Amino acid sequence: MEQPQDSIPKGHNRTRSAVKATRPRSSTKGPLDADDAPLASPLSPQQATRMLPLGLGRPQSPGLRRSGASSPLPRSATQSPAPRRLAPRPKDFSYLLRPEIYHPLTPLNVPPPFRNSPKQPSADTPIPDLLARGQFRAAAIAATQALTGPGAPNPADHVRIFELLYTRLACLTLIDATGLAAQEVKTLEDLNSAYYVDELTGLHLVPWELRVLNVRLQAMGFGDPRRAVMSYYDLAREARVRVAEATARHDNSARELWKDRLADLGIRVAGALVEMDDLTGAAHHLASLRxxxxxxxxxxxxxxxxxxxxxxxxxxxxxxxxxxxxxxxxxxxxxxxxxGEYEAALGKWRELREVSDDEMVGVNMGVCLLYVGKMQEGRALLEGLVDAGRSSHTLLFNLTTMYELCTERARTLKMKLSEKVAAMDESPNGWEKANADFKL
Amino acid sequence: MSHQRYPSHDAVKEPHMVSLKVLRLSRPSLVAQYPLQPPPSRSTAHHRPPPIPASLAYSPDAADNGSTTSHHSSNPSPFILSPIVNLPPSFGSAYVGETFSCTLCANHDITPLVPSDGLTKTTNLLPTTPQVSKTIRDVRIEAEMKTPNSPTVTRLALHPDEQKPAADTLAPGETLQRVVNFDLKEEGNHVLAVTVSYYEATDVSGRVRTFRKLYQFICKASLVVRTKPGPLTVGSKGARRWVLEAQLENCSEDAMQLERVGLEVERGLVYRDCNSWGSTGGKPVLHPGEVEQVCFVVEEEKDGEDGGVEETDGKVVFGVLGIGWRTEMGNRGFLSTGKLGTRHVKPKVAVS
Incomplete structure (x- = not known):
């Protein structure tokens, strides 16, 4: 695997970078190595818990060190007998604020009806609004600007930095630029590193959502899909600790949250196995979940x-x-x-469609119609779904495939479809589409 | 699938009013999704919000009000696979043992009379009489398959059958769609030849026009079968016994699941399946390059009057081995070997 250190340009950083001084090398621990991350310490031995099934097993014994994980404050810490150790320097995340790690996003793969639409947001639209309107490319750009532009957050403001970084990476995956996200995520290096842990509270500084997304993206970025499975298990180990802690302090809502997250990780491991083409492994894994x-x-x-x-x-x-x-x-x-019984399937989709407004049922019925030689009816059905405001990638892909089949001049129909979709209202389902969605 | 337009049969150089488009109908595929949580909010709400709707493969049922945690939602988010399907994105690979399906679409292409974006080439318009109304009728599609080892072509049946009355017209923008199926049995170059003929009528005259398109593709082997017969000790009733081993190697690019492997034995023989997965589930999955070994015990049937199996020149023929498999989304494959047998025949044991 590539040494993560290589991804940080060394040229210009003449200032005594606290980043390099304090951030340890990416850990290359095996399951049998002792783990010095404070998060992991309540569970001992590590090895025993590392590969437990991800189902909601019996909660482990709660951590002894932090019975009130959220309460420790610097103020109370200074009253302890060893004050010098407990005044940590603020962490410096300026390595995430460098413009060169973020790729420019070209508007060229956006069809003109979207690019030239009056619905394109102005440059000062707040990011939450962009997300709510499904303008994810603009949101990804805005997140980068917020990270690297004039109003960039303080290098110690990890809450803001990670929130923006998550927005950036998540939006990249939503606009079919997952490859770019997988490159940009490498800057985070090893999230298991102690540098990402608050020395006082022992809590991880990176929000959970980003840590989960980071797993898949880093596995892609480093070309090592197996790593994803391992990293989800790492997260699961922590989630189990949190469940135990929440149980110990009778915090039911926190416990439910962490149980939820744990269950989510279990499903994501199956997804990682599917992405590795280990389908039998995924089947065995799903069978082990509760x-x-x-x-x-x-x-x-x-x-x-x-x-x-x-x-x-x-x-x-x-x-x-x-x-x-x-x-x-x-x-x-x-x-x-x-x-291959498409007629029978068609009958079932037809019946389902009578009782359900599900986009999936409509799209699948349209696909079935093509297989039984009724493409014109299928096309009309899919066009009806678009008219009703549906615009999933799958719907558009299948409809444009039908356009390609029913005329030599499909481009005109595709352009018309892109105009129709661009005229739809902005929504969190995603407004702006890419050329690939219309096979343009 | 590469294709070429065969030189047009008619002397007229005018562009055709009917176009032909094809799509190989492999199985549709389940669409993958990567559900994402909304960006972390500062309010530390102690529940997980539903995923960003745009990260799901399709928008949820309107009745669910966007909540994917609802029991009614069909989407198993956060699982990676969703039940919505995509049409085949490309031709893919064709393998021996599979059924090749393809849809053929003869379209009455509309000539854009009013260029919609100003970019339409005027050469597409009939230069002299762009407004002349032409009727297209009697559209016929014929399809043939040329396989590598056969000197003749195979005429393919069209589905659905020709229900349309022959005189039916194909209105502008309309499509005549047919589906063909063909069992792939040979490795190598296949050519699908599609001929479209139609009657083009104006108010005063009419003519039959025909064109032909060829689509070439290569069919590869997906399963290599190696067999090895061997003698066994004589069975309880003095019946001769043999063991037949076979190695099945997946040489395709996709994982396959073996569905059944069985012998069709000759008269006078019985066999026992030594492969436990046959009935108890857990069918073996072969990833590309992987090998599954199977084994059968073949035994002479001693109960019959004629007593055992026929021998020719000291050779016993067991029968054929049939292998059925499924690949992604249930796509089926089946092939059977040639007649298998052995020369190592033990002399018939004299019944005392």
Whole structure:
């Protein structure tokens, strides 16, 4: 693997950079190494917990050191007998404020109807507004400007810096620029490093959302998908500690939050395995997770079986597990498609469509219509969904594929479609689209 | 799939009013999604907010009011796979044992009379009479497949069948769509030849026009089967026994799950499947390059009157080995070997 240090240009930083002095090398710990991160210390031995299934297992014994994790304050700390150790210097995150780590985003892959729309935001639109309007490219740019521009946050203001960084990276993945995000995320280096831990509270300075997103992006950026699985387990270990802490102080809402996060990580490990093409591994992993009674786990398993081609198992798993009636019908229709029984599947989608306004049902029915030789009806159906305000990437991709099939001059139809979508209201579902969405 | 337009049959050099477009109909694929949490808010609310809707593969049911935590939502977020499907994005690879499906679309292309963006080339318009009304009818699609080892072409059946009355017109912008299926059995170059003919009528005259397009693609082997027969000790009733081992190697680029592996034995033989996965689930998944070994015990049937299996020149023929598999989204493959047998025949044991 590439040495993360290499990604930091060494040229101009003549000032005695606290960053380099204090930030340790990226750790290369194996499961059997002692872990000196303070977060991990309550659990001992580490090895035993490292590879526990991610289900909501019995909470571990709560941490002894921080029974009130949120309470320690510098003020009270100074009253302790060793005041010199407890006045840490503020951490310097100026390495995240360097303009050269952020890539410029070209507007050229945005279709003209969006680029030239009066709905394009002005440069001073606040980021939350941009997110609410689904203008993620603009939000990504605004986040960079906020990080590197004249009003850049204080290098010690980690809350603001990480919030902006998360916005930047998340928006990049939303505008199909995940590759760029995977490059930019490398600057964070090793989030397990002690540098990211508050020395007083022992809490991690990086918000949870960013730590979770960082796992997938760094695995991509360093070309090591296996790393994602390991890193999710690292996070899960911490989540389990937090569950235990919250239980110990009878903080039910915090406990639910961390249990939720733990369950989320469990599903994400399965996703990482799917991305590694280890589908059987993912199936085994999903089988080890505890069902949260919302039918999602059964649906996830069924989709994984279908992806693998095991239609029988997909059918069985929604039948035997409590997936809910609608999920069962959806999986049954998908199974028919997997068996090549498109007429039967079409009938099922038609029935579902009568009772549900789900975009997925409409799109899948449109796809089925193409397979049974009724593309014109399918096209009309998908166009109807666009007219009703739907604009998912999948809907647009399938509709433009049909346009390509039904005329030599598909470009005109694609342009018209992009005009129609650009005229839609801004929404958090995403307003601005890319050329690739219309196969332009 | 590379394609070329065959030299037009008719002498007229005018552009055709009908265009042909094709799409290989592999299985649709489940769309991946990467659900994201909204940016961290300063208010330390102790619950997880729903994911950013744009990070999901599709917008949730309107009845759910955007809440993906709802029990009614069909989206298993945060799982990576979602139930919405995409049409095949590209031709992909064609493998022996699979069924090749393709949709053929004959379209009455509208000539843009009013250039919508000012960029339409005027050469597309008929130079003399751009406003002349032409009717297209009797559109016919014919499809043939040329395989590498066969001297003749195979005429392909079209689905749905020709239900349209022959005189039906194809209105501007309308499409005549057909689907063809073909079982791929040979490795190498295949050519799908599609001929479109139609009657082009104006108010005063009419003519039949025809064009033909060729689509070439290469079919590769996806499963390599190696077999090894061997003798076994004579069974309980004095029946001769053999063991048939086979190695199945996935030489495609996709993972495959073996669905069934079975023998079709000749008369006078029975066999026992030594592969436990056949019935108990847990079918083996072969990633590209991986090998699965299977084993069968073949035994002479001693109960029958004729007593055992026919031999020719000291060779016993067992039968054929059939292998069925599924790949992504249930795409099916099946192939069977040639007749398998062995020369190492033990002499028939004399029944005392």
């Amino acid at each position: 069902d949260r009674e919302d039918g999602k786990l059964a649906m996830s398993k069924a989709l994984l079986w279908l992806h693998l081609g095991d239609v029988e198992s997909a059918r069985r798993c929604v039948r035997t597990e409590k997936a809910g009636e609608k999920a069962e019908r959806i999986v049954a229709a998908l199974c028919d498609m997997a068996d």
